[in-house]
Amino acid sequence: MTDSPSDLLSALDRGESLPASFYTDPSIVEQEMLRIFRKSWNYVGPAAELAQTGDYVTGHAGNVPVVVVRNDKELAGFVNVCRHRRHQVMKGRGNARLMQCGYHAWTYDLAGGLRRAPRAEAEPDFRLDDFPLLPIRAEAVGPLVFVNLDPEAPAANDCYGPVLDLIAKSGIDLATLTLHSRSEWQGRANWKAMLENYLECYHCAVAHPGFSAAIDVRPDVYTLASHGWFSSQAGRVRPAALEGKSKVELYDVRGEVAESQYHFLWPNLTININPGFPNLSVDVWLPDGPNATRGFSEQFFGPGVDEGFAQALIAFNKQVAQEDDDLTDSVQHGLVGGLPDRGQFLTKSEQLVIQFQKMIVRALDGQSPV
Numbered sequence: 001m002t003d004s005p006s007d008l009l010s011a012l013d014r015g016e017s018l019p020a021s022f023y024t025d026p027s028i029v030e031q032e033m034l035r036i037f038r039k040s041w042n043y044v045g046p047a048a049e050l051a052q053t054g055d056y057v058t059g060h061a062g063n064v065p066v067v068v069v070r071n072d073k074e075l076a077g078f079v080n081v082c083r084h085r086r087h088q089v090m091k092g093r094g095n096a097r098l099m100q101c102g103y104h105a106w107t108y109d110l111a112g113g114l115r116r117a118p119r120a121e122a123e124p125d126f127r128l129d130d131f132p133l134l135p136i137r138a139e140a141v142g143p144l145v146f147v148n149l150d151p152e153a154p155a156a157n158d159c160y161g162p163v164l165d166l167i168a169k170s171g172i173d174l175a176t177l178t179l180h181s182r183s184e185w186q187g188r189a190n191w192k193a194m195l196e197n198y199l200e201c202y203h204c205a206v207a208h209p210g211f212s213a214a215i216d217v218r219p220d221v222y223t224l225a226s227h228g229w230f231s232s233q234a235g236r237v238r239p240a241a242l243e244g245k246s247k248v249e250l251y252d253v254r255g256e257v258a259e260s261q262y263h264f265l266w267p268n269l270t271i272n273i274n275p276g277f278p279n280l281s282v283d284v285w286l287p288d289g290p291n292a293t294r295g296f297s298e299q300f301f302g303p304g305v306d307e308g309f310a311q312a313l314i315a316f317n318k319q320v321a322q323e324d325d326d327l328t329d330s331v332q333h334g335l336v337g338g339l340p341d342r343g344q345f346l347t348k349s350e351q352l353v354i355q356f357q358k359m360i361v362r363a364l365d366g367q368s369p370v
């Protein structure tokens with residue numbers, strides 16, 4: 001028995017969650033790849049790493065390898081897969097004059113045109129012009145660069161532009177942040193279960209003693225707001241934390257940033273700002289089959305932020321992430337069993353999770369998620 005999209009949306013209005021199979025069924029992941037990740041803006045990396053001609057950043061739009069390169073005209077995005085035998089052309093990040101595939105040395109220029117294919121001159125009807133890298137959209141929103149495989153999708157700035165204004169209000173000047181470090185990670189739960197955990201702080205007081213000592217997580221103070229393509233949570237630093245009177249050991253939260261912000265940009269980018277000196281971190285969450293997630297984090301800091309603060313904040317974020325992983329690992333075990341089939345949300349504390357699940361339902365049905 002399967003519920004129709006309108007049944008699922010009505011159930012969500014009553015606070016009834018998506019069925020457990022949405023988190024365990026491999027066919028759902030296949031549909032998500034096609035209907036969500038191929039139609040949405042996928043974050044690939046910071047604009048600062050794409051500032052000079054030849055700078056390139058590789059990434060994924062769902063399961064499609066992508067590359068964004070700065071050529072002499074623009075920021076250009078391509079499917080990072082050779083037209084020859086479908087080997088990935090570029091690896092990691094860096095600067096290159098040409099994009100050369102490491103398999104048979106097919107070589108593309110920075111506009112994606114195939115310039116050279118060894119031995120191709122011996123083929124009677126082979127034309128280099130017929131095999132450019134497949135172009136995709138690449139757009140920057142402030143300092144963040146995204147790609148989209150859907151030519152019809154709304155512009156990235158139309159979806160996410162307003163989040164820049166909210167971030168500016170935290171006391172951070174995005175233009176001055178620099179990338180400090182990047183790491184890759186793996187999770188043992190469905191990507192949606194991990195993001196749904198991100199989208200509420202009902203669990204914070206229970207499961208995050210350090211976080212809750214730094215940030216006031218009481219429901220009348222900690223705010224949740226949906227903005228369509230993105231949603232935002234915000235909390236104030238606790239006075240006791242500022243005075244160094246927390247009961248748990250904390251990093252030094254004193255600094256110009258007094259408001260923490262946690263933004264979710266559909267479908268799978270999260271942006272964190274914590275109290276203290278100017279800082280921002282991002283995470284990308286990608287399905288790795290139904291029962292696992294893979295992602296990467298990037299940590300940015302403002303000018304003059306010392307390494308001690310950077311390391312202490314990174315450790316704080318790791319601790320919170322470990323606590324969250326323990327929660328979502330357990331949730332995934334519950335989902336795999338399939339009973340109970342539905343969870344029950346609290347509609348006044350978990351409205352962003354409900355909103356997210358509605359976006360999933362609409363997108364899987366071929367509708368606009370917003």
Ligand SMILES: [Fe+2]
Pocket residue numbers: 197198203204208323324
């Ligand atoms: Fe959490």
